[in-house]
Amino acid sequence: MLLTFFVSLKSLAFEGREVLLNSSIPLNVKEKLQLEMLHNDPRWLKLLHYKENVIGKSFTSIVDDKTFFLSSSGKVSPQKELYETVKLFIHFDSSKDERVCQFPARLKFLIEKNILAQSYDTKFKCDEYRQWRQENITEKIWLVFPSAYLNSPSSMFGHTFLRLDPFKQQSKLLSKAVNYAANTEETDTGMLYAIKGLFGGFPGYYSMTAYHEKVKTYNRIENRDIWEYRLDLEQDDIDWILRHLWELDKIKSDYFFTTQNCSYQLLSLLDVVRPTENFTASFEVFAIPLDTIRILEKKSMIVEQRFRPSQSSEFNQALKMLTEQEKRLVKRLKVDTLDELASDLDVLDIPRKALVLNTAYKFSRLHPKVRKDKNKSMSLLRARSELGLIKATVNDFEKDSSKSVVSPTQGHNTRRLSIAVGELNDQVSARIAYKFNYHSISDPLLGYAKESHINFFNIEAQLQSGNHHLEKLDIIDIRSLSSSNQFIRRRAWQVKTGLERKLVSTGSDKLIPDLNFGFGYVHAINELKLYGLVGLNAEYHKEYEKNLQIAPRLDLGGFAQLSRFALESNFSVISLEAEDTWRISTEMLASYHLTRSISLSARFKYELLRSVNNRRQFDLGVRYYF
């Protein structure tokens, strides 16, 4: 804020003092620029990634690279940057060829605005740029969304990048992927990585790779489903994008995980194509990849969508097509070799056998122990190849898998407002809560990953006659409750930090800063999931001699997520050293989803401290997603 203020003051000072037009621009061009106020043109502002400052009618560019600006005050002055750009093209000097070739989109802008003649577009040689365009003649552009990946802090909300499809090419795997990413050092891991990421400590750059490399990374290495959304773009729009991408090659913008991230940068690229739409406007505070896709969908920018299941989604889908007996065969691969299965496999007819072998192969690549035995995977492929082509089965499978998934954009919006009325310790009470994002287990499941719970900033207040208080403030609340089944074992974990009102021995209840985490295991019985997590709980108490109370914590619970209905119950025990006792908390929550934006909820919470002090809450409410 202070910085923004300083920057705007500085730019105002510049405007006042200096002569705006350099005499080296021909008079007629000067007049045009002045008369038409081109530096305020939305497209010009988007091309330079200017953002209006909070104070004053001034701008600052989000690009943090000197080579991107021609004027020394280009970062804060759209006008000076415009004049320097015009000067560059008018006073073309072949020794400065590189600079002229660096800005093909700015050149297009000046030609479209009649500042420069059409002939300028071909005036400069720019071999490197022209060759690059030749290699990337693009027919269609897709926005690609690898879905959330809870196990990596940088991609919990997913990631987005562009795919450029050339004319006359059948395989999409050979298309180019255009990716904006933070350039990280190998040594930055864990906390340092997260902190640097949050505060813009990494430089962000655009890069291009083959799309198949991306598919491999996301679908197969990280097991993330990929969604592809084709953008509604004309050839001229695509020309804008490619020209501007060239301008951004090797250009640094500081990367912020939550705001100026991959998705935000892609929107600012699309802002150049539709300068008046201002796609980035709603994401200055927080840019969740999914929400950036939604805004494009809302503005009718998406015309087609495709789904690429991850390796584990493919396996789960294939499993559904097997009989119980066939599933047992797959499972036996954990210990048995293919030869040992042979007699049981030969009973099956060829299409069923092919399906079992295919599923078994996928299993052999996913199971942590079996996958080490490469010979086993290879023997399955060899056996499969001997059966020849079985078209019907595989086609059925592919159709089935794309039908049963819902685009993440169809899911509930990420902000939630809840209002509930009930009782707190036998007195009438109302509870009001606001969650900034993203998705809870009890929220409508449609379009989101099952068994995941990832929320940032959730605030709850209790209103009672004569006693209004803050009930809790969750800053981070993540639970990855991936269930294990007979085939694959998965690790479950949770982490939560914030403020929560809890029972303490010194008084009735207090708002206490806390942090807890735990690891464990989730067992699935059809749709019912049961879990156990063991971890640590840290609380800060002012009144104790030892302020920081660290204690073990046990969580037991169960949940079910159906399309219209969700049920969740949790039981936790924390032993407290200072009070030489334990605290038990149990909570039950049921929600019924009326639409994708409205749910009804019922909640019961009971806390007990040292068998004497207790706290009871019960309420019924409405939740609205917006």
Add this chain to the structure above:
Amino acid sequence: MKMIKILAASAALALPMIAQANPGCGLGSQVFEGQTGVFANVLAVTTNGTLGNQTFGMTSGTLGCDTSKPIMAASVFVNENMDQVAENMAEGQGEALDTLAELLKVDSKEEFATLTQSNFSKIFTSSEVTAEEVIQNLEGVLNAAG
């Protein structure tokens, strides 16, 4: 088997290039390597970050390979998608297999798929086979068919 002949001719001409003219062009990937399965690290630093300087000039992960020749482009693709190609070949169809056929400029993808499926064990000779060997084996199969 007309298409196979065309392919075999181009493959036979271009193949020795892999070993000789591209010392820095590593095609040593093995099938089934480099995957982390479902047990990824809790704090895996994999996605929204890239390592080293990347610009638009570098469009492939396998550096030093001249991909202007179809066979080289195909080799690079196989190198980076070994397990996908293997799975598709065994199934007799799939996107990675179609891509390989497209890179090799094959006329009939169906024939290519049938031929490679029935010769799967000649192409993927073991679980230790490298991408370079796979391409050479593929050439052998195509030549024999031609």
